[in-house]
Amino acid sequence: MTQILRHSEKDFNGLRNCSPAWTSPLSTDYGLKEVRAVISTQTVGWSVMGTGTIATEYMVSAIRSVGHEPLWVVSRNNDYARSFSEDMGIPRTSTEAQQALSDPAVGFVYVSAARGRRGHYVSAAATAGKHILCDGPLADTSRAVQALVEQCERSGVALAVNQPLRASTIHQTMGRLVLEGEIGTLRSLLIVRGAPFQPPANRRSEALEKPVDLLLDISVQDVDLARFLTGREPIEVSALPEASRNDPRQQMAYAMRLTGDVLFQAYESFTTAELDSMVILAGDQGALIAHGTLNGKISGTLVRRLGARNELIPVRDRDPHCTTVEGFVSSIRQSLPWLCRGEDCVMALRTVEALAVSDRKRRTITV
Numbered sequence: 336m337t338q339i340l341r342h343s344e345k346d347f348n349g350l351r352n353c354s355p356a357w358t359s360p361l362s363t364d365y366g367l368k369e370v371r372a373v374i375s376t377q378t379v380g381w382s383v384m385g386t387g388t389i390a391t392e393y394m395v396s397a398i399r400s401v402g403h404e405p406l407w408v409v410s411r412n413n414d415y416a417r418s419f420s421e422d423m424g425i426p427r428t429s430t431e432a433q434q435a436l437s438d439p440a441v442g443f444v445y446v447s448a449a450r451g452r453r454g455h456y457v458s459a460a461a462t463a464g465k466h467i468l469c470d471g472p473l474a475d476t477s478r479a480v481q482a483l484v485e486q487c488e489r490s491g492v493a494l495a496v497n498q499p500l501r502a503s504t505i506h507q508t509m510g511r512l513v514l515e516g517e518i519g520t521l522r523s524l525l526i527v528r529g530a531p532f533q534p535p536a537n538r539r540s541e542a543l544e545k546p547v548d549l550l551l552d553i554s555v556q557d558v559d560l561a562r563f564l565t566g567r568e569p570i571e572v573s574a575l576p577e578a579s580r581n582d583p584r585q586q587m588a589y590a591m592r593l594t595g596d597v598l599f600q601a602y603e604s605f606t607t608a609e610l611d612s613m614v615i616l617a618g619d620q621g622a623l624i625a626h627g628t629l630n631g632k633i634s635g636t637l638v639r640r641l642g643a644r645n646e647l648i649p650v651r652d653r654d655p656h657c658t659t660v661e662g663f664v665s666s667i668r669q670s671l672p673w674l675c676r677g678e679d680c681v682m683a684l685r686t687v688e689a690l691a692v693s694d695r696k697r698r699t700i701t702v
Contacts, residue, residue, distance in 0.1 A: 380406035380440040382465070384432060384456040385448025386419040389470055389497070393656040394445055395423045400657045401664055403443070407435035411452070432456055436463035443468065443664070445497075450475060450551070457483050461490040468663045471496040472555050473677060477684035484677035495663045498675035500560045500629065502655035502662065505637045507673055508648065509616055509623045510564050517639065519620030521597055524565055526557050528612040528629045529586075529604035549584045550687045553603045558591075559675060559683040561601075564616060567593035569686045569702045574694040589690055623648075 381398050383390055383405050398405055405425045409432050410416040416428040429435050436444070436459060444460040446453050446469035454474045460467045467487065473480045473496065487494040500506060513521055562568065575588040586604035593599055604610070612629035615622060620641070627635035637648040662671050686702055693700040 378440070379403040379442050380438065381443045381445055382407040382409060382432075382435040382438070382441045382460075383419075383423075383425065384409045384435075384444060384446045384460075385452065386410050386415045387447035387449070387470065389656075390445065390447035391419070391423070393654075394447065394497070394660070395425070397654070397656040397660040398445065400654075401661050403660075403664070405445075406438065406440055409435050409456070410448075432459040433463070436460060436465060441465060446470060454479055454483055457494065458486060461487045461492050461494070464490060464492060466493040466663075466667060468495050468497055468660070471498055471559075471675065471680055472551060472684055473680050474684075475551065477681050477688060480677060480681045480684055484681060487677065493663070493667055494677040495659075495666065496675040496677065496680050497656075497659055498556070498559060498679075499655035499659060500556055501563050501673050501675050502653075502658040503628055503634070504650050504653050504658075505625050505628050505635055506560065506564060506614070508637060508650050509614070509625060510566075510673075512623060512639070512648075513564070513616055513618070514566075518616065518618030518622055518641075521565060521595070521616060521618050523598040523600070523615075523617045524561055524593075525613070525615040525617070526561065526599075526601045526603075526629075527610070527614075528553070528557070529602065529607035529610040530630070549587055549603060549605065550691060554587060554589075554601070554687045554690060555680075555683045557601050557603065558686045559679055560614070561591070561593070561599045562679065562682065563673070563675075564614070565593060565595075565597055565599070567595050567597050568682070569593055569599075569689075571699050571701045572686060572689045572693050573699040574690045576694055576697050587690075589693070591686070 381403055383395065386408065395405055405423065407427045407429060408416045408420045408425050409429050410419070411430060413430050416430065420428045435441060442465065444456070444465045444467050446456045446467065448456055450472065453469055457467055457469055457473060473483055484494060512518070558569070570592045572589060572591045577584065585606045588602050591599040611627055614625040614628060622640045624638045624640060625635055634652045637650055638645050639648050662674050665671060666674050689700045689702045
């Protein structure tokens with residue numbers, strides 16, 4: 336297969352600065368009240384709620400990359416909080432969220448707690464009037480997330496979900512090229528990801544960790560990515576039933592019909608080896624193919640296929656976690672369509688809830 340590297344003026348227009356590529360909004364009305372701008376003459380403080388691996392490896396440094404400073408670490412376990420504080424160079428610790436939230440120097444909250452505790456911290460931060468960035472999903476059910484979204488709206492605070500797949504410049508570029516008609520009318524989306532599951536190193540005893548739920552840990556990400564890339568909403572879903580229900584769910588295959596007569600298919604597995612991730616947007620005139628963008632370790636590559644030829648699309652590599660924090664802070668003053676909001680998490684969870692029903696009842700389910 337011939338591979339052609341073609342650098343066009345159009346391709347480089349979006350790469351002359353470090354700004355992420357623009358992608359069309361799923362909705363520009365986030366329903367937020369006017370939020371308070373943080374005074375930039377002082378160091379802007381954050382409280383880190385929870386001591387998860389993502390916070391340890393990525394998010395503390397991402398917060399500092401925008402000139403802000405984590406001031407508090409909050410955890411139910413005092414030993415976890417102290418160890419995290421020492422390792423990350425964060426001055427204050429607490430086992431009580433309110434102690435950190437009452438600090439006037441804290442303007443933002445990043446929630447990195449276990450999924451079952453995220454709602455507690457989000458609710459407390461909203462009550463205290465702090466803007467919130469939280470690992471996703473925000474809770475186990477769409478109903479619980481919807482309640483958090485409504486509380487944040489009433490409190491006039493921003494609620495965003497840490498979704499690195501949206502922050503990927505490759506994925507943002509794919510969405511932009513679809514909007515510009517580079518592959519004609521969009522017809523389908525295919526997402527493939529698989530690798531042997533290996534839990535990341537962390538501070539907690541493995542006995543304290545819940546078993547991985549493929550639907551909540553992977554499928555919700557892929558559904559959100561599908562909505563983001565296509566700008567379409569799920570209409571009906573159909574899951575390929577599991578052969579055995581005795582073991583924890585380790586692989587999923589499903590299909591969805593999206594608005595605009597677009598089909599979305601996905602294969603997700605923790606049982607395979609040496610399978611590179613792939614995201615394919617197919618139109619009636621061509622296709623966009625991203626390799627290696629879902630494993631969280633490398634940025635991957637983007638290829639556009641037109642007229643039986645492959646051309647590599649040059650895309651500036653940016654750290655998705657830094658991009659997310661930068662975008663979240665900027666969104667306080669102006670809407671950023673690519674940023675994942677609480678309502679996006681609601682829609683993704685409603686969809687995977689329908690997938691679970693489809694898997695159980697062995698039939699197609701309307702979302």
